[in-house]
Amino acid sequence: MERSFKEEVAKLKLGEGETFHGEAILAVTKALLQSGVAYVGGYQGAPVSHVMDVLNDARDILDGLGVHVETNANEAGAAAMLGASINYPMRGAVAFKSTVGTNVASDALSNLASAGVKGGALIVLGEDYGEGSSIIQERSHAFAMKSQIWLLDPRPNLPKIVEMVEQGFELSEASSTPVMLELRIRACHVQGSFRAKANRAPAVSKRNMLENPDFDYGRICLPPATYAQEKQKIEVRWPAAVRFIRERRLNEFFYGERKDLGILCQGGLYNAVIRALQTLGLADAFGNSKVPIYCLNVTYPLVPEEITEFCRTKKDVLIVEEGQPAYIEEAVLAALRRADLNGVRVRGKDVLPLAGEYTGEVVLSGIARFLSRETAIAPIQDLKKKAADLLSGIPARPPGFCVGCPERPVFSAMKVLEKDQGKFHLSADIGCHLFSTLPPFNIGNTVLGYGLGLASNSAVHPMFGKRTVTVMGDGGFWHNGLTTGIANTVFNRNDGILVIMKNGYSSATGTQELPSSPQHSEVKEDISMERALEGIGVGWVRKVDNYRVGEVAKTLKEAMQTDYKGLKVIVAEGECQLERQRKLRPVVAKNLAEGKRTVRVKYGVDEDTCTGDHSCIRLSGCPTLTIKDNPDPLRRDPVATVIDGCVGCGLCGENAHAAVLCPSFYRAEVIQNPTWWDKLISRFHGTPVH
């Protein structure tokens, strides 16, 4: 695991009246326990990975309360787990990244929403939209409308978020409907505090078990019950939810003196709105606004009475709704039309952009336009222009693999092979390995979702004269690649090459455990990827050590050229370097502190041999392999150099060997706490000794 949450786990124990300080996403975990949740599940992914990570580190507290925690194989499994709340009065919560996770979960969510729930069911969504997002830009809102699931979007402020978790469970129970809580990236990471309550041990739990199952045909998602369930959604659950939202005042009205104006915003955008009003001199530092604000902490369902009440006396109302399409704006317009309120002018996507994140600047610009105060944004625009002018000469700096990453060598091997065989189509997958699409590799033509690489290659392959390649991580393999990709290819008797990056963890999300993580497969040989492949009927499997670039290239070439028809799988092995360093560093530190001798390998470039053509860099992209001025006064081009930070993976040397580059790389052993013998030898060899 990337991070240890010892400190955060302690906060989960806070009792009545104590103060919780910290990140919002961690406040959610505490709020779950305060709500008497019986089981929690989910799938890792920013910005909500920490929910699961913290709870996994807090097993003893949870065991004490009788709360069950499960690391689901994917979001579909997590959503299905909420099925426990259909028949039993148990509260359950799951967390995943959205919209991707909600996509994967959507079938189980449809069935869950149709059946309805007895115990409150809360789905914590990390709404990964806008700047900093790593996925396709869509809104989770559509799922709420599709399945009639309620959607909370609290003001990014810890007490409000905690309250909405608690109220969310009650809303869920009052309307027999699952509830989603969407938290944007910034909301997840906002820091603050709230007054904690004591944790509640759930009524039904691991310590207080169910004796008898509940059989109710009306709760099974099969016809004819499904027809009745659909009617119930509209006739019973929806009105119940609207009633609950009104009675509990989940949405907030902030009054202001400009009664002819109003801003209606998604709760999650409230901070940006109030900041913009402050900048325009229409709000003070304590959040008192001159323009009335209707803040939707529940963005679905809307409460038509509240909307008409807010808009009735106003001339102009601005809707601040992030992303497309403008669901809320349309619903508000329809509500106003139905109520025959034609006097109010509704602005929204005409002054704010349809697509993209509503950052402070964007909201400020929109509100300024709404209030005809365009001049207020001029200074910002000037500043931006100046910055753009200054930055224009600098090349883009795309993300790349970590220093010593075991996935980089595989792409080096592919690049070596490309030179030999020409370019081939590569279907990429979700994971660190997707960095291959960026310079210096530019390998990878499409990405169609987590675990879907091989499936996305299935119509490409038959259209090509030569073989195509798919790359998939072990994370994607267990998420759904084994069924959607491998089973699919074996079943259809397709040809193809699959490279599985076996780095041992779900690494891009923070090295969470997988079924084939070393702690499972190497120690106990419990769940093995290779045996699963064999069991499913893959006839051609090769294992390679990623750092042996020449070997990897040879195996890839063999897969390209073999007469074997059918799926060819190359398991590319190399444990995540971050995880290795995490294990190694404390040991080295301890050894050094104890004065023990330690040897660290580091690579370097002999500057006299370096030809200065930098092929080695174009085959690697390692952040520690860079250039410096040529020390030779007769040569002008910079030479390659390995800077500090090198972890000694050896890729640069391997590449030089496999691609027959100039023989300028050397391997050095840095000896710390040298013995007298080391010192003696060093005198002879001139080895640098620290």
Added chain:
Amino acid sequence: MERQFTKEIESLRLGDGETFHGEGILAVTKALLQSGVSYVGGYQGAPVSHLLDVMVQAKDYLDELGVHVEACTSEASAAAMLGASINYPARGAVTWKSIVGTNVAADALSYLASAGVMGGTLIVLGEDYGEGGVVAQERSHAFALKSLMWLLDPRPNLATIAAMVERGFELSEASNTPVMMELRIRACHVRGSFTTRRNVAPAVSTRNRLDGPPKEFIYDRLAHPPATFRQEKLKSDVRLPAARRFIMDNKLNEVFDGGERELGIVVQGGLYNGLLLALKTLGLADAFGASRIPILALNVVYPLVPEEISAFFSNKKAVLVLEEGQPEFIEQEIATVLRRADVQARLHGKDCMHMAGDYNVEALVRGLTKFLARNAPHLSTASGSSWLSAVQRTKESAAQLLGALPMRPPTFCTGCPERPVFSAMKLVAQDIGRPHVSMDVGCHCFGSFEPFSQGNTLLGYGMSLASAAGVNPMSSKRAVAIMGDGGFWHNGLLSGVASNLLNKGDGVLVIMKNGYASATGTQELLSSPPEDARMVALGQSAAGADRTIENTLTGLGVKWLRTVNNYKVGEVAKVYKEAMQSDYKGLKVIVAEGECQLERQRRLRPEVAKKLSKGERHVRVKYGVDEDTCTGDHSCIRLSGCPTLTVKDNPDPLRRDPVATVVDGCVGCGLCGENAHAAVLCPSFYRAEVIQNPTWWDKLWNNARSPS
């Protein structure tokens, strides 16, 4: 495969100006080939199974054209397959049942829609909504909105459907966006004809291959940041306007004029036939489809074209929007368009029609009547009202007549190999109490109905074991998950089995290994028995001839794995009880083997018929009840529910209760006898061999045995 499409495959070859006769969904297959599709994939499910079934069976012809066909293991695979059209000018089509299939495909669709496509991509959705729908009642429309993909909803009429397939590809290419075409159950099965064009061999195909990836590396085709941010802007700034332009220029939506110019009806294309019938019933349309009220039929329901909407509404007093299902996406969008364009026509929709459920003709007549009463008092609706009251009367008298009859839920086929497993589970429950049973999608969910009533939840295809994850740790008795082999390969292997192993879960999983995706029409699976084993087995189960499921489970690390023969109820009960009570902590998997009876009968029947017609001797096993021994308590029925095991009047004049009897149709699976034995019921069942075309020896033997 349930059905052979030899005749339908012939009509795929029709050329220019010929006439195609047949079902709506099969017209789509022909239209795909006319559009020069390069590849086709999908996942089976009513009402679109036939599209893929036909394509799979037509493999030889498609090979000639260079079209690649794939039966995908799930809708996610199928959607991902469309990725081939991102970089290459290859047209692709996939099909599945919606909403469920689109749910499963949602992630790949998001990525596809973000990257955008170069070659046209068409997703044919079987919109399984309303009467006859077997899935959660939701609309695919939401996915169009979410990912900004276009949604066609053609008038249910073969010429329109075929034209919309062709235009759909063009629309997709003109706007670089995947296009979905929703076909409701009735639209898939509507019969008709259209004039065909000859098939177009695709530009990129298995016969005309690409020699390499795009010359230039195009980062913007990858749905990965920072390209994703540009792609989102492209969607609304470029692709959406391009799509609206194409829809307008090519007149994809149709306006039908009528004399009542102050009124109007906007209708989803797919509801057009029902609307016309309703108008005819109200005396407002003739038999040829001419309506007195102007109609705007939306063959494209997303995106709407604001100019078309305002043009239709301007100068009208009131317009009714007919949009099936909830929520009212189209009505809200129209309200927005009208408000922005300042068009004042009164807008009706869900205030006249119900929010949830099918819009059948009866509902449409009711809604139209309400609309007309408010906005057109000059139009008489008397003929509609009298028709409605006639319908009401018929319904009432039917209800009266049927009042006393018990519900008749669907159930397992005669001789189904899945029934005995539930018999065994019922027996064990009597012994150790009822556990929580998580159901899955498949024939086995009939186990939820009488007489078993086992199966407490259903969370989607392949999701049963995952849905037990929250129940099992809280239950004093182990929770049981049932999963079909279809669900196992669809996603149960990972979301269920791998997840359980990772979490070191306890629990019992019963995998129904009947060899096929049977509820959708016995399509092949990765673990279907090999063809030669089926031929050898003939009427017997061949399910045991493939071990891929067992091998995969062992490979994954499942330690407790038993395979049982379903028809041996006592054995199944023993193994099941052992799983429930074993000290072994960890996943316990029972592979319940028995090949789908329908598939076995399909092999057996032609063979038997052949033998009988040749006059050869044939022995058929049939079970029966000895009416003198039968105690009349019908425990045997409560443990089986086999349609051929029923009751008849007691022939004994001294006994009043009816006795059990086995009617004709029994396929001799032997479950009734097994049950009686396993549950220690009265020994009234007998096994009979029915000999057809007996030999002289049979006759002699029979004479000797029977009392003359």
